[in-house]
Amino acid sequence: MTGTPTELERLSLELLGIESVIGEERTIADHCEAWARERGVYGIVRAGDNLAIQPCAFENDRRRVLLLGHLDTVPRSRGDANEPRLEGDRIHGLGASDMKCADAILLRLCERAVRQRPRHDLAIVLYAREEGPFSESGMPEILSAAPGCFSQIDLAIAMEPTDNRFELGCLGTMHARVRFAGKRAHSARPWQGHNAIHRAAPLLSALAALEPRDCEYHGLVFREVCSATMIEYEGARNVVPGACTVNLNFRFAPDRSIDEASQWVHDFVHDAVGPDVFAEHVEIEIVDACPAGRVCGDNELYLELRGLMSDAEVVAKQAWTDVGRLSQYGLDAINFGPGHTAQAHQIGEFASRRLLEESERVLVRWLWGEDDER
Numbered sequence: 001m002t003g004t005p006t007e008l009e010r011l012s013l014e015l016l017g018i019e020s021v022i023g024e025e026r027t028i029a030d031h032c033e034a035w036a037r038e039r040g041v042y043g044i045v046r047a048g049d050n051l052a053i054q055p056c057a058f059e060n061d062r063r064r065v066l067l068l069g070h071l072d073t074v075p076r077s078r079g080d081a082n083e084p085r086l087e088g089d090r091i092h093g094l095g096a097s098d099m100k101c102a103d104a105i106l107l108r109l110c111e112r113a114v115r116q117r118p119r120h121d122l123a124i125v126l127y128a129r130e131e132g133p134f135s136e137s138g139m140p141e142i143l144s145a146a147p148g149c150f151s152q153i154d155l156a157i158a159m160e161p162t163d164n165r166f167e168l169g170c171l172g173t174m175h176a177r178v179r180f181a182g183k184r185a186h187s188a189r190p191w192q193g194h195n196a197i198h199r200a201a202p203l204l205s206a207l208a209a210l211e212p213r214d215c216e217y218h219g220l221v222f223r224e225v226c227s228a229t230m231i232e233y234e235g236a237r238n239v240v241p242g243a244c245t246v247n248l249n250f251r252f253a254p255d256r257s258i259d260e261a262s263q264w265v266h267d268f269v270h271d272a273v274g275p276d277v278f279a280e281h282v283e284i285e286i287v288d289a290c291p292a293g294r295v296c297g298d299n300e301l302y303l304e305l306r307g308l309m310s311d312a313e314v315v316a317k318q319a320w321t322d323v324g325r326l327s328q329y330g331l332d333a334i335n336f337g338p339g340h341t342a343q344a345h346q347i348g349e350f351a352s353r354r355l356l357e358e359s360e361r362v363l364v365r366w367l368w369g370e371d372d373e374r
Contacts, residue, residue, distance in 0.1 A: 003086055008360055009353060012104040016084035016093030022072040025049040025128040025138075029071060032107065032126055039111045045146035049128040050138040052146035055113035056122075063301060064121040065367070066149065066156040066331070068139075068322065069103040070130030080347045089353050096351040097339030102159035105338070105360045109367065118367035120301070123149040130322065134290040139325060155301035156331045160321045161339025164355050164362075166306055168220055168334055170317035170324050172258065172292030174250045176265045178203065179283045184235060184242030196244035197233055199273075199281060203246060204228060206272035215253035218297030220316035224253040226268070251320075254292040262286055293323035296332035305336075305366045 005013060020028040029049040036044055036053050043054040049071065058064065073095035076082075084093035091101060106124050113122050125146075128138035143150050160167075180200045185193025213224040230247035248269075252261040265286070270278045295316075296302060306312065317323065317335050326333035338359035343349050 005086055006357070008104055008108055008356060009086065009091060011107060012091055012096070012101045012351075012356065013084045013086075013093070015100040015104055016091075016096060020071050020073055020095070021075050022129055022131045025071045029126070029128065032071070032103075035107060036110060039114050041110060041114055045142070045149075047141045047145035048138060050142035050145075051126045052142050052149040053110055053124040053126070054122075054149060055110045055124070056117055058121045058148075062119075062121045063154040064123070064152050065301065066123045066125065066153045067106050067109065067159060068125045068127070068156060068326075069099055069106050069159050070322075071103065071126050071128055072131050073098070073100075074131050074345050077347050082348050086353070087350075090350040091353055091356065092348070092350045094349055096343070096349050097161045097341075098344035098349070099160060099337060099339050101351045101356050102161075102337045102339060102359070105356070105363065106159065108360060109363060112364070112368070116368065119369055120154070120367060122367065123153075125149060133288055134325075135288070137322070137325070139322060143329070150329060150331070153331050155296075155299055156323075156326050156333035158322050158326070158333060158335050159337035160335050161341050161344050161351075162335050162337050163340055164309070164336070164338055164359055165313040165315055166302070166309075166334060166336055167315055167317040168297055169217060169222065169254050169295035170293035170321045170335070171222060171224070171319060172252045172254070172256065172261060172324055173288075173290045173320040174248075174252065174258070174261050174265065174286060175288045176248045176250065176262075177245050177285045177287055178248060178269055179243060179245045179285070181281045181283075182240070182242050182244065185240040187238045187240050190240045193240040193242065196241045197231075199277065200231075200244050200246055202274070202277075203269060203272045206268070207248075213253065215255055217254060217295035217316075220295065220297070220314070222253045222316045223318060224251060224256075226250045226265075252292060254295060256292065258289045258291055261289070290320050291324045291328045293317065293321065293333065294327040296334065299332045299334075302332070302334055305362070308362050308365055
């Protein structure tokens, strides 16, 4: 590919040049708001650092589409300058794949919709703090401020990186802190205490032996798994610890609610350590829980879009995205975006110029029934 950027690539580089680490999205939100207002959108709502944009007025007899992108990135790694630039097929910069190049597509679609009404009514949401805890996301804030952009939606598309594959549904995710109480002692005389790490051993053994549980929807297989991801203890290297906390990360399939997932964690720990230890020495705290995403493989608008990319792969989302949150709101939602899944959060992050152009072209064909203007 040539080094001369297209209009879409120039806008992508523009967004990549604005630092927007999670919690610091004010500048990029200001930029996107000004960009949309300059192009004469019908309506725009700002809530904090979140934007809901309506390019033109909704009409009651039209289907309604919601396109979403988040404005934040993960923090920059030490020594990772990764200045925004083009190199061959790559467009570099922090957040290129996850997901500022997709945000540029959303702004371009918004601009076109002002000039020419699409076949389906269109709402666009750009929100903050996606990369952090579920409870701190900016999406509920903008939903409360602009409920009309989330109502009567026939299909929502989270433009997370998928390599232009269709990724349906998503696993739910839950973090549970399992605290084991022991009795502190000098490690030279361990019989004077009770080692809390050793008390946690049956749980760790049960996790090591746990097989994934496969769940199938619309021919797509989700693999439900649970892992110990952190261990904390009280004491020093010559101390038998009096407490030990194991962090469990449960990635649960779409057939479970958050309450059902919490109950599964409770029962699994109970059975692993035994009822006596569980009752006397174990506490469980659910510290973060995100709902699984419904698989809407029969959604008419999704099938219409998929028909324009007959060669595109369709897979289950073996991770969590805001498709789970949108499902909780009662919306049919899918993951589809030009970013590379393998590049998200990587040092030297980049996106593909080819996939970026393809994603915009397909969405234009879907929304307007024709190729983009050149």
